[in-house]
Amino acid sequence: MEPRNFNRTFESHCRRAGVPRIRVHDTPHTCASLLAALDVHPRVAMRILRHSQISMTRSDR
Numbered sequence: 001m002e003p004r005n006f007n008r009t010f011e012s013h014c015r016r017a018g019v020p021r022i023r024v025h026d027t028p029h030t031c032a033s034l035l036a037a038l039d040v041h042p043r044v045a046m047r048i049l050r051h052s053q054i055s056m057t058r059s060d061r
Helices: 003-017 024-037 042-049 054-060
Strands: none
Touching: 003 024, 024 042, 042 054
C-alpha cells in the first residue's frame, strides 16, 4: 500500500471512530500516554509497545 493511501485510510478510520486526528507517526506515543493514564503496569505497557527494555517504556511516561 502506498503511504499516502495508508494515511488517507487511517484518517478515514479516525473520523468514523470519532477520535481526534493524529499522524500515524504519533500513534505509539499516544498509546504510551493512554497506557500511563490508565495506570497500566510498566511491564505490560512494555509488551504492548514492543519495547525491548523497560527503560524505554518508562521514558515514554
